[in-house]
Amino acid sequence: MGSETQRLHVVLFPLMAAGHMIPTLDIAKLFAAQYVKTTIVTTPLNAPFFINPLLSYKNIGPTIDVEIIPFPSKEAGLPEGVENFDQFTSDEMSLQFLKATELLQEPLVQLLEKLNPKPSCLVADMLLPFATDIASKFNIPRLVFHGSCCFALCAMEAVMKYEPHKAVLDDYEEFVIPHLPHEIKITKMKLNEEFRRDNPNMEWVQVLGRALESEIKSFGVIVNSFYELEPDYADYYRKVMGRKAWQIGPVSLCNREKESMFRRGKDSSIDEHECLKWLDSKEAHSVIYISFGSLTEVSPAQLHEIAKGLEASEQNFIWVVRRNKNKEEIEEWLPEGFEERIQGKGLIIRGWAPQVLILDHEAVGGFVTHCGWNSTLEGISCGVPMVTWPAFAEQFYIEKLVTEVLKTGIEVGAKEWNRTVECKVKWEEVKEVVRRLMVEEEGVEIRSKANKLKEKARKAIEEGGSSCSELCSLIEELSNYNYNA
């Protein structure tokens, strides 16, 4: 590539949520490593997400610029200081936030006008549909970034298009998602509740419809996944759904040094050395890591059951408990004397964990995950078998990919789409599923499958690998784009 791509300037405008901003920075690093100029656009309070990790990266990698545009909280009727999805706990609030992002159009246009060199491509989140029109004003291609995988994109669109749930009366009755390469069954209760309510206003459905429209008009889609992981769905996405897509992941694997693994996302709530020392003291594959990602809340009663189940499983564990508004309440729900009893065996990280650093450690042998796509792919990239515990968004689809297609995980048995994980899984079930994965024969086979995927993931991003080649072909297409048309 080298100097030939020097003139390209890729501008990335992610949605303000950890699960979108974190992989966007990795995508920027991947472009930058191919000598493409990259700029990330974000709002003031989200800027540290990029600026802090870049402090250490700038010694080892090419420059990535971060440009800040003001967030119009006041005009949008939002409280000052609210600029990220992790500050919302309901669909209604998230919709209000999405409406607020529409006010970013003007500042984005002003910024693009003054960038030097001129932008040659705008990569923007699917939920920022106005990006397609803005890109066309500048006569540059718009690429969509969903933050999900081909499997979930195919399944979601099939449900939207064919509405198989409408033929089912019982909320808990399974139905097949039509026309997918595998027979994937789901229930209404695992879908966004707007589908269930069959509400004619269905705002989320409309939002997704607008996003889809702008995606179809866009230049194509960047997918954080790799071909060998989901070949049937990558083909389906391209050939049946007609999308132009580039699978360039797992993007988290661009963080090779411990320092950059540690610095992904927010400031970690644990010291890097303390975390590594704890993990180093444990045997290979003996630790189970539990996290529900950056958005999902877990009710105090469910936290209590998880604590009891983990203790009863007699396994080493690292458990990330998000800090949220119910913090005091949560602490009350820890079983009495829990922390003293688990000393040396269990580590609770309250706040933000250096997830990729942890998953990459050989002591980790299992991951209880909410099936956010980033977490799932990070687990896959590190060869870690999973216990799937989806909550909302497209997480129930991703669970199906892990447990039924890849067969590298076991379901905990979550049945209902909900932003907050209410207390539905009893401690005995937590104990059982953790032991099935970590101790029993069943886990051995799953681990061996997970290891094979890890090898494939790492090959994909190496030179000559599928993801590396797809990135190079995307860069070539952008270089050949007719910017004067």
Ligand code: UDP
């Ligand atoms: N993450 C992290 N530490 C935490 C929580 C989350 O590093 O304590 C990262 C995780 O590695 C992943 C992202 O945040 O890259 C979460 O994205 P995902 O798609 O898994 O879930 P979401 O948070 O969007 O539900």
